[in-house]
Amino acid sequence: MTINYDxxxxxxxxxxxxxxHTLTNRRVNEDVVLDIDEKGKxxxxxxxxxxxxxxxDTLLPVSFKKAS
Numbered sequence: 001m002t003i004n005y006d007x008x009x010x011x012x013x014x015x016x017x018x019x020x021h022t023l024t025n026r027r028v029n030e031d032v033v034l035d036i037d038e039k040g041k042x043x044x045x046x047x048x049x050x051x052x053x054x055x056x057d058t059l060l061p062v063s064f065k066k067a068s
Contacts, residue, residue, distance in 0.1 A: 005056060012050035017043040 002015045021037040023044075028034060031053055035044030047053055 005050060010048070010050050010052075012047040012054070012056070014045040014047075015043070016045070017041075 004013045021043055023035045023037060026034045026036055031048045033046040034042050037043045
């Protein structure tokens, strides 16, 4: 799993599976999109306006990498 945050676009992406997939996007609400593979499993979560929707510093007990 990798977590990437782009401070310029305020976009957080949680990639649950690193392998190549054919993806379908499913919008959960205005700010959250799920990436779903061909088997129907969630392989990624995109959160727009991330700093408004979650506390980035307490997301998980791991560090996150900000894109420059």
